[in-house]
Amino acid sequence: MRRAVELLTDGEWHRLHWASPLLKGGIAFVAILAFVIGNLRERLVELVIGQTGGPTGPGGGGGEGSGDSGRTFGGDPITAIYETGQTGVAILIVIGVLLLAIAAFALAWRMHTFRIGEDAVEVRSGVLFRHNRQARLDRIQGIHITRPLLARLFGAARIELNVAGQDAKVELSYLGSSQVDELRREILRRASGVQRAEAAVSAEARGVVSGSAVSGSAVSTGEAGILNRRVNELLGPELDPAMAPPESVVKISPLRLLGSLVVSEFTVVLLLVIAALFVSTVVWHRYFLLFLLLPSVLGSLGYYVRRFSKSVRYSIAATPDGVRVGFGLFTTSNDTLPPGRIHAIEVTQPILWRPMGWWVIRINRAGHASGRGSSSAPHTLLLPVGRIADVEKVLALLLPGLASVETQGLVLAGLTARGGGAAGPGAAADSAGPGAAGPGAAADSAGPGAASVAASAFSSTPRRAQWLRPFSWRRTGFARSGDAVLLRTGFFWRRLTVLPLARLQSVRVSQGPVRRMLDLAELHFTTISGPVRAELGVIDRASALTAFTDVSEAAVEALRADVTHRWAV
Amino acid sequence: MSDAEGGGSGVSDEAGPTRRARRVRGSRRLAHDGEWRRVSPRYVGIEIAGSFVTGVVLAAISLFFVYVFGAWFGWWMLGVSLAIMLVLLVVAPRRARAIGFQLREDDLLFRRGIMFFRIVAVPYGRMQLIDVNRGPLGRALGLSDLKFVTAAAATGVVIPGLPEAEADELRDRLVALAESRRSGL
Structure with missing residues (x-):
């Protein structure tokens, strides 16, 4: 195994897995094959049973070649060939085309090479139009490994190195399955700067040794070797993890996942649509709605299957080179996020999940795919469903600064509590329940909660903000914790947004005429685009200005202290 | 709302004391100190x-x-x-x-708007690139627009109406500042 990687990362050009053309064109191959076989079956059945179309009729099940329609060729090329007796020519043509295709694929495969150097990975591809792409290793935003079902049969896997930018990624599909894991480890090791530090230390050691000179070459190399090994032991992140795969900190049972998918707004909409369909067809006998909506209703069932199969067997674990998320049933994937690649984190709770106490975590990360289907989009769903304990664990993984005890209280306050410190007793909102009928009244009558102490860290919003946020004004607030900003919003859809200061792009405070009348302001934190939007719609004007000054200074400070682009140095 | 009409009258009288007085009285306005x-x-x-x-x-x-x-x-x-x-x-x-801006030690401060007022702070290290654009009218008046682009599309800091020489000088200065405070994404 070790040798295989050294082979791949020796800075020379390498080719992909031999089955890659087959796997990449897999669907097309299967489709063509299915078409040919589907047609031939009719022929074969006819050949075996005889020329009478009768027996094949039911067996064909509406097949195009059976019976009398076959005599008129029915637009089917194979029937036509069969009828005109040019079978030999046709077979020759097919074989010729196949050979040509195979030759073309083989040529493309031969011309598709990659190399992994000390600082960059480079890919060359294309036969007529040559294409060369080089990506710097320290700019890598994440490494995604996918093993589709078909590729797993061949022991192959796809590795994707994401860098920031539109559709900016280096994709190596496919490589040997075990090679891929080793390759990721080696790439992350080089990106982390361990090697650089190592080289510096060993060069220093060599200098020292050669300075002391006389003692003989055998001793000096031995000494350097020991030093190297020490450095490796100290800095080499994948010593033990290489032996034991990291343990997931969160377990999601398939049942809970299924529940989280079923109990969702999507289901509510779906049920409404189905009810509308039922009423319109059965009660009113109008069928146009059925034709209009039935396909999308059936399609939405596929949505459940897709979401489920993409999130089942979920695992998240800390590795020395970042957070690793794994998921998938048939097509398994795992995604490694090196430290400092997360731009914003959002913990939300849809109102329907409140009785269960479930939450979902999404992140903003660089490297957006340009809408080539959801499969190539970067994975932003970091926790499909989890309880508060799971949320805390995952947050601690994503931002180690949030792991301390007092910030845990802050997170808890951000998730469930309402109200600021002095703005009255903050009620533990869990007691409010899901009551969609009269949530406002329920919230007011809820008793003083235990979380009110921790909630004091969140800024409070003045009462006059209820003109703009009738329900959520008491939850709207922000807090600072070391190297992150926490924003708390939402009454029905509770939301806690956590922003690492070192990744903040800019801070904006703004005020329109309505907010000016109410002596309020808006506070926006811009990050890289993604599913998470970080903004406070209402905030007291004075505290907005304080926060603006405070956060913009802290962001500069965090930026200066940030070393995550070479995280191991 | 009172500010909109204040804007109308503000054209005629430029006197310092009255402006100051109005600012103190209309304290609901966002304001940020410093030399804009x-x-x-x-x-x-x-x-x-x-x-x-x-x-x-x-x-x-x-x-x-x-x-x-x-x-x-x-x-x-x-x-x-x-x-x-x-x-x-x-x-x-x-x-x-x-419209105003401040080159602070580590970040660029930009403000704009009367009715819809906003202030943006962007650390220099966040700069990805700087655009200097000249429209036909701007060219006739000898003015350029300077756009400070970060990795987030929503940042949107565009300083319009800079004299051409000043825009070029500001661009070079910002690039130098960004270079000295460079960081990852």
Whole structure:
């Protein structure tokens, strides 16, 4: 195994897995094959049973070649060939085309090479139009490994190195399955700067040794070797993890996942649509709605299957080179996020999940795919469903600064509590329940909660903000914790947004005429685009200005202290 | 709301004390201290031209409604669009004056707007690139727009109406500042 990687990362050009053309064109191959076989079956059945179309009729099940329609060729090329007796020519043509295709694929495969150097990975591809792409290793935003079902049969896997930018990624599909894991480890090791530090230390050691000179070459190399090994032991992140795969900190049972998918707004909409369909067809006998909506209703069932199969067997674990998320049933994937690649984190709770106490975590990360289907989009769903304990664990993984005890209280306050410190007793909102009928009244009558102490860290919003946020004004607030900003919003859809200061792009405070009348302001934190939007719609004007000054200074400070682009140095 | 009319009167009287007094009284306004650098006074020309174009387009749409559809509200629309144009023209100098920026030690501060006021702070290290654009009118007036682009599309810091030499100098300075404070994404 070790040798295989050294082979791949020796800075020379390498080719992909031999089955890659087959796997990449897999669907097309299967489709063509299915078409040919589907047609031939009719022929074969006819050949075996005889020329009478009768027996094949039911067996064909509406097949195009059976019976009398076959005599008129029915637009089917194979029937036509069969009828005109040019079978030999046709077979020759097919074989010729196949050979040509195979030759073309083989040529493309031969011309598709990659190399992994000390600082960059480079890919060359294309036969007529040559294409060369080089990506710097320290700019890598994440490494995604996918093993589709078909590729797993061949022991192959796809590795994707994401860098920031539109559709900016280096994709190596496919490589040997075990090679891929080793390759990721080696790439992350080089990106982390361990090697650089190592080289510096060993060069220093060599200098020292050669300075002391006389003692003989055998001793000096031995000494350097020991030093190297020490450095490796100290800095080499994948010593033990290489032996034991990291343990997931969160377990999601398939049942809970299924529940989280079923109990969702999507289901509510779906049920409404189905009810509308039922009423319109059965009660009113109008069928146009059925034709209009039935396909999308059936399609939405596929949505459940897709979401489920993409999130089942979920695992998240800390590795020395970042957070690793794994998921998938048939097509398994795992995604490694090196430290400092997360731009914003959002913990939300849809109102329907409140009785269960479930939450979902999404992140903003660089490297957006340009809408080539959801499969190539970067994975932003970091926790499909989890309880508060799971949320805390995952947050601690994503931002180690949030792991301390007092910030845990802050997170808890951000998730469930309402109200600021002095703005009255903050009620533990869990007691409010899901009551969609009269949530406002329920919230007011809820008793003083235990979380009110921790909630004091969140800024409070003045009462006059209820003109703009009738329900959520008491939850709207922000807090600072070391190297992150926490924003708390939402009454029905509770939301806690956590922003690492070192990744903040800019801070904006703004005020329109309505907010000016109410002596309020808006506070926006811009990050890289993604599913998470970080903004406070209402905030007291004075505290907005304080926060603006405070956060913009802290962001500069965090930026200066940030070393995550070479995280191991 | 009172500020909008204040904007109208602000054109006529420029006297310092009254402005200061108004700021203290209307304390609900966002304000940030520091030495704000203003854009070129010639930029008012671009604002005026912009207001004029807006008014003409709105008026054309209203006339279209009047003559093609014979809509009853067409004349009202025309009146409203002319009123909008008038207000924009009157407020134009103040809008130009409202644009300001500060080069602080580690970040760029930018403010804009009267009715919809905003202040943005962008650390220099966040710069991805800087655009300097010149429109036809700006070229005639010798002005450039400077756009500070970060990795987030929503940052949107565009400093309009800088004299060409100043824009180029500012660009070079910002690039140098960003270079000295560079970091990852």
